[in-house]
Amino acid sequence: MGFTVTASVRAALTRTAVAAMACAFSALAAWAEDGIKIQYHGAGWIQGGRIEKASDTLSDGKGQNFNDNWTQNSGGQITAVADLGAGWEGGLGLGAIQSPGVFRGSPEYDKVPGLTWSPYVTEARLTYTLGDAAHPALQVTAGSFHFNYNPDVKNLGLYLFRGLVYPGIVISGFETKDVLPIANIYGLNVRHERGGFRGDFILNSETDINPYFDLSFAYLASYRFLNAIEIGGGVNWYRAVAQRPSITSPGKACPDPNSNVGVNAADKEICFILDTTLVGGTVTKIDTVTGSLSGVKLMGRFSVDPKTLFGLGGPFGPKDLIFYSEAAVLGLKNYPKYYEKIIQRIPVMFGVNLPAFGYLDDLSLEFEYFANPNMADFEKELEDNSWIPRPKAVTEITNDSGAVVRTIRTNTRSDDWKWSLYLDKVVAGHLKVSGQIANDHMRTGGFYLRPTQSETFSDTFDWYWMMKVAYYF
Amino acid sequence: MHTRTAGFLAIVGLAIAAMTAAVSAGDVTYRITGQGWAETGRIVHATDTLLVNLNGNAMQSAGAQFTAYADIGENWEGAFGIGGYQAHHMQGSGTVSSRSMHFYFKNFITESRMTYFRGDKADPYFSLTFGNFNYDYNPDIKNLGLYLFRGTVYPGFLVSGFMDPTVDQTKGDILGLKMHNVLGKFSQDVIFANERQFPPAFDWSLGYVAKYRPIDGIELGAGFNFYRLLSANSDLTTPDLTEYRTRDSTLTAQGDTHPYDHYYTEGRIDTVRDAANLPIIDTATGKAKVRYVPTTTYTHRGVKVMGMASFDPKKMFGLGGNFGEEDLRLYAECAMIGVQNYGSVYNKPLQRIPVVVGFNIPALRFLDVVSIEAEWYGAAYRNNVSKLTQQKYSELPSPIPVSYNTYDPIKNRGGVDPVTGRLLKDSTDAGGNVIQVPGPIQIRGTALDIENLTQDNWKWSLFMQKTVRQHIRFTAQVANDHFRPQPTHTKYADLDGTGATEFSSSLSDWYYMVRLGYFF
Numbered sequence: 001m002g003f004t005v006t007a008s009v010r011a012a013l014t015r016t017a018v019a020a021m022a023c024a025f026s027a028l029a030a031w032a033e034d035g036i037k038i039q040y041h042g043a044g045w046i047q048g049g050r051i052e053k054a055s056d057t058l059s060d061g062k063g064q065n066f067n068d069n070w071t072q073n074s075g076g077q078i079t080a081v082a083d084l085g086a087g088w089e090g091g092l093g094l095g096a097i098q099s100p101g102v103f104r105g106s107p108e109y110d111k112v113p114g115l116t117w118s119p120y121v122t123e124a125r126l127t128y129t130l131g132d133a134a135h136p137a138l139q140v141t142a143g144s145f146h147f148n149y150n151p152d153v154k155n156l157g158l159y160l161f162r163g164l165v166y167p168g169i170v171i172s173g174f175e176t177k178d179v180l181p182i183a184n185i186y187g188l189n190v191r192h193e194r195g196g197f198r199g200d201f202i203l204n205s206e207t208d209i210n211p212y213f214d215l216s217f218a219y220l221a222s223y224r225f226l227n228a229i230e231i232g233g234g235v236n237w238y239r240a241v242a243q244r245p246s247i248t249s250p251g252k253a254c255p256d257p258n259s260n261v262g263v264n265a266a267d268k269e270i271c272f273i274l275d276t277t278l279v280g281g282t283v284t285k286i287d288t289v290t291g292s293l294s295g296v297k298l299m300g301r302f303s304v305d306p307k308t309l310f311g312l313g314g315p316f317g318p319k320d321l322i323f324y325s326e327a328a329v330l331g332l333k334n335y336p337k338y339y340e341k342i343i344q345r346i347p348v349m350f351g352v353n354l355p356a357f358g359y360l361d362d363l364s365l366e367f368e369y370f371a372n373p374n375m376a377d378f379e380k381e382l383e384d385n386s387w388i389p390r391p392k393a394v395t396e397i398t399n400d401s402g403a404v405v406r407t408i409r410t411n412t413r414s415d416d417w418k419w420s421l422y423l424d425k426v427v428a429g430h431l432k433v434s435g436q437i438a439n440d441h442m443r444t445g446g447f448y449l450r451p452t453q454s455e456t457f458s459d460t461f462d463w464y465w466m467m468k469v470a471y472y473f
Numbered sequence: 474m475h476t477r478t479a480g481f482l483a484i485v486g487l488a489i490a491a492m493t494a495a496v497s498a499g500d501v502t503y504r505i506t507g508q509g510w511a512e513t514g515r516i517v518h519a520t521d522t523l524l525v526n527l528n529g530n531a532m533q534s535a536g537a538q539f540t541a542y543a544d545i546g547e548n549w550e551g552a553f554g555i556g557g558y559q560a561h562h563m564q565g566s567g568t569v570s571s572r573s574m575h576f577y578f579k580n581f582i583t584e585s586r587m588t589y590f591r592g593d594k595a596d597p598y599f600s601l602t603f604g605n606f607n608y609d610y611n612p613d614i615k616n617l618g619l620y621l622f623r624g625t626v627y628p629g630f631l632v633s634g635f636m637d638p639t640v641d642q643t644k645g646d647i648l649g650l651k652m653h654n655v656l657g658k659f660s661q662d663v664i665f666a667n668e669r670q671f672p673p674a675f676d677w678s679l680g681y682v683a684k685y686r687p688i689d690g691i692e693l694g695a696g697f698n699f700y701r702l703l704s705a706n707s708d709l710t711t712p713d714l715t716e717y718r719t720r721d722s723t724l725t726a727q728g729d730t731h732p733y734d735h736y737y738t739e740g741r742i743d744t745v746r747d748a749a750n751l752p753i754i755d756t757a758t759g760k761a762k763v764r765y766v767p768t769t770t771y772t773h774r775g776v777k778v779m780g781m782a783s784f785d786p787k788k789m790f791g792l793g794g795n796f797g798e799e800d801l802r803l804y805a806e807c808a809m810i811g812v813q814n815y816g817s818v819y820n821k822p823l824q825r826i827p828v829v830v831g832f833n834i835p836a837l838r839f840l841d842v843v844s845i846e847a848e849w850y851g852a853a854y855r856n857n858v859s860k861l862t863q864q865k866y867s868e869l870p871s872p873i874p875v876s877y878n879t880y881d882p883i884k885n886r887g888g889v890d891p892v893t894g895r896l897l898k899d900s901t902d903a904g905g906n907v908i909q910v911p912g913p914i915q916i917r918g919t920a921l922d923i924e925n926l927t928q929d930n931w932k933w934s935l936f937m938q939k940t941v942r943q944h945i946r947f948t949a950q951v952a953n954d955h956f957r958p959q960p961t962h963t964k965y966a967d968l969d970g971t972g973a974t975e976f977s978s979s980l981s982d983w984y985y986m987v988r989l990g991y992f993f
Contacts, residue, residue: 036942036943036944036993038993078539080507080509080539080993082944082991082993084942084944084945084991085942086942088942088945090509090944090945090991090993091509091991092507092508092509092537092991093509093537094537094538094539094555094556094557118578119557119578119580120557120559120578121509121535121536121537121557121558121559122537123509123537124509124510124511124535124536124537124991125509125511125991126945126989126991142511142989143509143510143511143535143989144511144535144559183535186511186533186535205513205533207533207559207576210575211564212531212533212561212564212576213531213533243529243531243564244529244564247564
């Protein structure tokens with residue numbers, strides 16, 4: 001089951017990768033040597049915000065109440081980019097963020113969360129460019145690097161490389177690493193451009209979500225014309241080459257039939273779906289459906305700048321009025337019970353840059369629709385390596401004497417719509433102020449709770465805000 | 474001990490004061506160096522799969538570092554820097570425990586030192602360095618070797634691995650003081666080093682290395698290291714406390730135990746006698762009273778001695794051709810890890826002598842270096858440091874190797890297994906049936922058998938490196954060395970982010986790593 005390849009193919013790919021490195025090595029050996037020019041890029045920031053409304057205070061058990069929770073963090077990073085001459089460029093850098101370890105959660109468990117440091121590598125890469133660096137005929141980047149195929153997106157979207165396929169997890173938030181100059185790909189990018197066409201091949205080794213080191217292959221193409229319209233599409237064969245096929249596509253040989261997710265102890269669907277089927281029209285039989293974390297994502301997008309298209313004058317800023325959209329299919333294959341309809345695996349976002357007339361650089365309003373019928377958390381994937389969603393939480397409501405008066409089953413459809421309003425302004429060339437009001441895919445966890453990877457916002461009218469002041473060079 | 478520490482700190486303070494006086498304001502120039510890399514590899518074969526199966530485990534990392542160097546006046550240089558890299562646990566057998574595998578970040582100090590020098594800064598005839606700095610007395614070594622300052626003495630655990638900080642001269646591996654002196658063809662180094670890698674921590678070691686180049690193309694060297702000469706806590710360096718003898722006395726009373734089963738001492742059970750040399754009878758049992766009498770107290774302290782030689786036929790015979798600078802160089806190093814024989818664990822000197830021989834295969838400038846190294850080390854125990862690290866479980870670091878003789882996980886159910894470091898707990902299956910931790914594992918005849926620990930005596934390494942455009946470096950290694958990965962199974966026995974047990978237990982085990990780096 002699933003989209004994995006055989007051991008012999010994996011071995012062949014490994015040999016090919018090593019051979020390719022050897023060839024690259026041979027080519028490098030022929031170079032002449034000379035000096036380099038180094039540019040330093042850095043940023044430092046403080047940010048803070050508050051969750052104003054989070055409807056679901058039950059699904060993850062006691063402690064889950066993020067209403068009025070504050071958060072803040074500060075950080076800094078520095079990156080050295082060296083022009084090595086003859087089309088070669090290297091980048092390396094370090095960064096760190098100081099933040100509360102978790103959100104506080106319910107007031108009854110409101111203790112003072114400790115501050116934690118989260119260091120990271122901004123990038124560690126080598127890039128070779130043939131032709132103009134801005135529009136290269138060929139550009140090859142290897143290592144750990146940043147890749148953003150849709151810079152119009154401020155918050156919602158970027159589905160092709162963010163999140164999972166099975167389960168269909170979508171990721172977003174305030175200025176995540178995918179929209180900042182921070183590495184989000186470990187592997188290889190081969191880019192080629194000709195006229196308005198741009199193609200990108202991406203080989204990515206999974207480093208965000210376990211199981212690690214599965215290789216994904218992706219290709220993206222975009223075409224820009226009339227200097228105002230860009231259309232693009234891409235395919236990502238997610239976890240195409242599994243590091244451990246028995247983990248990525250576990251089959252029926254389940255190493256542990258019990259879920260390790262604390263709020264989910266009764267869940268027995270770890271490696272396979274337990275579906276029921278009728279035999280002879282009367283007898284119900286349990287059918288075990290095997291599957292995989294691996295799957296294929298498809299993505300399409302467009303962006304239109306009516307200012308350029310229609311020659312609009314006026315005091316518009318360069319990004320004003322641009323409207324853009326992105327949609328994706330998170331997994332082409334249907335599985336019974338949880339992944340039955342492809343339409344429920346298609347997130348769609350659209351955004352527009354409201355006119356800011358130069359007072360702001362961006363004032364972006366984005367909406368997203370994603371009719372995912374499953375719980376939108378991936379704690380079960382983290383704990384059990386499971387490709388099956390966590391069962392919907394069922395919460396018992398009791399009266400003062402402890403008697404159950406009713407049960408509540410998590411409503412997974414009230415969060416189908418997400419929205420985000422993002423703004424930023426750069427002053428004095430190096431000081432950036434940004435903010436966001438949104439209902440997106442933020443995941444908090446809590447002080448009492450371990451981070452469940454549950455989304456904080458379960459209703460269209462839930463929201464939070466964040467502000468950030470950054471200095472960069 | 475505290476007096477010794479205070480004395481050392483006073484020396485450092487005086488040095489700083491002297492430096493401060495020697496430097497005039499506005500006389501400082503800086504330069505910054507950096508290094509970034511992405512590396513990947515795989516454990517291709519690991520024979521020992523009894524405790525954890527590492528076959529096919531992938532490895533991957535990305536990292537970066539910056540170091541700032543300051544020329545402070547004519548004779549002083551300071552350096553400090555930071556770095557970090559992504560690291561991760563191993564997936565192990567890829568079963569249920571693989572869910573524990575997560576990426577984490579390790580940061581480090583590249584250097585934090587001050588150096589006073591006389592003569593040319595690049596090759597001073599005298600220098601004094603203190604702080605955190607790199608010291609590599611044998612730069613021919615690419616992987617195996619460097620025994621004098623890497624690893625422990627009792628037990629003689631060796632350290633090596635791909636781009637170990639000791640061979641990466643941009644990363645500090647010594648905290649302490651170094652005095653360097655050159656007298657023509659002769660050079661000498663005195664190293665005063667603080668123990669930071671292996672418990673018990675903070676002991677001070679005093680080492681000396683002398684090297685001589687009789688003719689161009691030949692270098693000879695030798696040295697010694699009084700390992701843990703000064704203890705931070707002598708009760709830890711030599712665990713001779715009475716309250717820690719219970720386990721050893723119980724084992725001795727049981728009889729038929731292997732020496733590796735012990736923790737701190739060996740001894741005998743004696744009958745307690747009165748002044749008339751008559752056995753004292755325990756009135757409660759009616760039997761003669763007995764007591765445990767230690768005959769050997771093991772210690773972490775010891776003395777290493779080292780010899781090394783390097784031979785470059787290109788220079789010696791004036792060979793022409795298209796040879797690279799490193800080509801054809803033949804080198805070797807050997808050491809005695811602990812000159813003292815004692816107890817029944819350390820009574821065979823040949824088992825404490827590792828020898829490495831390396832040769833740089835002609836790469837004819839196509840590569841900077843292609844180095845093949847082979848090592849023999851007859852230690853009759855596995856390179857497993859978990860008994861050193863168990864002080865976190867209310868034990869003192871043990872100077873005795875791990876025993877696999879009586880390995881039986883079920884004995885330690887509910888606790889931490891002393892051999893694997895695993896937390897052993899029962900689980901239940903889908904039907905609610907209790908799955909107990911594994912019963913006794915058949916050790917005899919396997920690579921874990923203490924009677925059969927010669928299969929890992931040979932190690933080997935093939936290392937390649939090429940620098941292009943002066944700033945891009947490609948490095949690769951295929952090896953069977955002392956690499957200790959951190960499998961999920963042994964994360965409870967981790968040591969500074971590495972695992973407790975060497976992955977390799979036989980000559981056929983190997984892994985490969987490739988790294989693409991850029992530096993300035």
